[in-house]
Amino acid sequence: MRLTFWGGARTVTGSAFLLESERYKVLVDCGMFQGGKAMRKMNELDFPFPPQEIDYVLLTHAHIDHSGLIPKLYKQGFKGRVLCTKPTLNLCQIMLPDSGHIQEMENEWVNRKRARSGLSPLEPLYTVEDAQNCLKLFLPIEFGRVIEVTPELSVRFSVAGHILGSAIVEVWVKVNGVRKKLVFSGDLGNKNRPIVRDPQYIEEADWIILESTYGNRFHETTEETYEELKEVIIKTVKRKGKIIIPSFAVGRTQEILYALNEMVNKKEIPLIPVYLDSPLAISATKVFERNQQFFDEEATALLLEGDNPFEFSNLFFTLTAEESKKLNESEDPCIIISASGMADAGRIKHHLKHNLWKETTSVIFVGYQAQGSLGRRILDGEKRVRILGEEVSVNAEIYSMEGLSAHADQNGLMEWLAHFKSPVEKIFLVHGEEEGIENLKRRVKEELKIEAVAPERGDSFEILEGKQEISVASRKGQYVQLPDWQLAEIFFQSLSDLESEYVAFREKLLNLTLSREDRKKLSVIIPKLEELKEKIKQYQQVCQPD
Numbered sequence: 052m053r054l055t056f057w058g059g060a061r062t063v064t065g066s067a068f069l070l071e072s073e074r075y076k077v078l079v080d081c082g083m084f085q086g087g088k089a090m091r092k093m094n095e096l097d098f099p100f101p102p103q104e105i106d107y108v109l110l111t112h113a114h115i116d117h118s119g120l121i122p123k124l125y126k127q128g129f130k131g132r133v134l135c136t137k138p139t140l141n142l143c144q145i146m147l148p149d150s151g152h153i154q155e156m157e158n159e160w161v162n163r164k165r166a167r168s169g170l171s172p173l174e175p176l177y178t179v180e181d182a183q184n185c186l187k188l189f190l191p192i193e194f195g196r197v198i199e200v201t202p203e204l205s206v207r208f209s210v211a212g213h214i215l216g217s218a219i220v221e222v223w224v225k226v227n228g229v230r231k232k233l234v235f236s237g238d239l240g241n242k243n244r245p246i247v248r249d250p251q252y253i254e255e256a257d258w259i260i261l262e263s264t265y266g267n268r269f270h271e272t273t274e275e276t277y278e279e280l281k282e283v284i285i286k287t288v289k290r291k292g293k294i295i296i297p298s299f300a301v302g303r304t305q306e307i308l309y310a311l312n313e314m315v316n317k318k319e320i321p322l323i324p325v326y327l328d329s330p331l332a333i334s335a336t337k338v339f340e341r342n343q344q345f346f347d348e349e350a351t352a353l354l355l356e357g358d359n360p361f362e363f364s365n366l367f368f369t370l371t372a373e374e375s376k377k378l379n380e381s382e383d384p385c386i387i388i389s390a391s392g393m394a395d396a397g398r399i400k401h402h403l404k405h406n407l408w409k410e411t412t413s414v415i416f417v418g419y420q421a422q423g424s425l426g427r428r429i430l431d432g433e434k435r436v437r438i439l440g441e442e443v444s445v446n447a448e449i450y451s452m453e454g455l456s457a458h459a460d461q462n463g464l465m466e467w468l469a470h471f472k473s474p475v476e477k478i479f480l481v482h483g484e485e486e487g488i489e490n491l492k493r494r495v496k497e498e499l500k501i502e503a504v505a506p507e508r509g510d511s512f513e514i515l516e517g518k519q520e521i522s523v524a525s526r527k528g529q530y531v532q533l534p535d536w537q538l539a540e541i542f543f544q545s546l547s548d549l550e551s552e553y554v555a556f557r558e559k560l561l562n563l564t565l566s567r568e569d570r571k572k573l574s575v576i577i578p579k580l581e582e583l584k585e586k587i588k589q590y591q592q593v594c595q596p597d
């Protein structure tokens with residue numbers, strides 16, 4: 052049994068960890084490399100393993116640096132299953148085709164250039180169609196349930212509190228008849244973040260594979276960050292400037308909307324227009340609305356009071372490119388939230404080009420800025436940057452609000468580690484850059500007396516039981532599918548989820564205060580719902596596991 056680090060090794064993007072025994076190959080995450088040009092080039096490399104031999108992908112969450120190469124894996128022959136939580140599946144349903152679209156567009160641009168130099172056209176990394184097709188291999192798994200994937204391999208997804216649906220993946224493997232346990236933290240969130248639940252603590256592990264994005268940083272609390280955000284908005288409106296927020300479409304954006312909704316409700320900020328200018332972020336927000344059963348207590352309470360945090364009077368969604376361009380015609384103060392979060396793609400580049408040179412503007416970065424990205428260069432204090440072919444002076448006020456980040460800081464990571472009770476054999480630090488990793492490594496050594504390992508890309512580690520070395524030379528069988536009874540069980544579980552969603556929805560409907568007109572309409576809807584419930588019951592009877 053062996054674990055090899057193929058991505059997210061001394062870098063934050065491209066997460067991919069291969070776990071292989073003689074009987075199966077499992078990939079934990081299959082992410083895209085992001086950031087500067089050299090990093091993006093890595094996506095074009097052949098997979099360092101045959102894609103058709105991968106039996107399962109265990110996907111921690113939907114972010115592209117964890118999921119973005121699954122369509123490429125599929126295109127090159129992967130026919131196994133992708134196990135993830137339901138919100139992760141729902142988010143991938145919009146994010147992967149969106150990524151396919153970006154690949155097609157970029158490829159077209161490259162090929163136009165190649166044609167002018169007399170070169171033959173290249174294929175895109177993958178297409179929208181590849182992305183849509185690979186989604187058929189996804190199987191949603193319930194949080195907290197141990198799934199025996201094969202007799203030698205069991206997995207459980209626990210709440211990671213990073214974005215909706217994000218999971219810590221616990222993996223039990225059998226080595227020479229003895230169980231070993233690996234815990235992949237995925238991206239770990241902070242405690243007390245809006246919308247998402249707090250990360251769960253895990254108590255047992257032999258090996259821990261821990262993210263270290265902010266291994267060298269200490270975040271402000273959510274309250275302190277909100278206070279700062281409020282002040283920047285008030286200050287910028289006073290000098291009649293715009294507030295530009297490059298934001299990650301999924302997760303960060305919804306949290307910012309949540310915060311702004313609260314500030315608007317409490318009348319703490321001036322009522323200026325807030326534009327959500329990213330089609331992907333708009334779709335992602337809708338996925339959030341459909342997955343409210345995964346929200347934390349505070350967000351659920353808010354919904355029950357009838358306040359949808361993603362809807363307030365001055366919030367506007369700009370879907371078309373024309374609407375987006377119009378935002379730059381007006382000089383009035385407003386808040387523009389747009390993707391990408393590292394400012395190296397998408398509509399945000401236009402907003403930065405039009406506003407970065409103005410002293411009245413405030414730009415607020417709300418997440419990790421990878422080395423080489425435009426966001427990182429602005430944040431590092433470059434005075435002139437090139438955006439869409441133009442040199443632009445950086446005169447705006449630049450803020451970085453790491454407290455809005457979805458990643459735990461050093462204290463958060465250490466606190467999570469401290470909850471393991473069993474003696475831990477090995478800790479691997481992944482998903483971080485040099486400084487984060489080294490700082491965290493030092494602290495792990497000081498407090499836990501463990502020499503953590505920071506693997507390089509391609510480093511491989513044997514999981515041993517006792518003194519016997521496990522050979523991985525021969526590869527006997529392949530599990531391409533979960534056994535039928537497990538599929539039935541998962542399906543049964545989905546039906547039970549559906550049933551409880553139905554009950555909650557019906558309750559909500561019946562508790563509404565409605566006009567007579569609306570009551571009439573409701574009397575048509577309720578029997579339809581009952582019909583649906585009958586269908587769920589019928590299916591449940593068919594696939595009830597023994």
Ligand SMILES: [Zn+2]
Pocket residue numbers: 112114213238
């Ligand atoms: Zn992430």
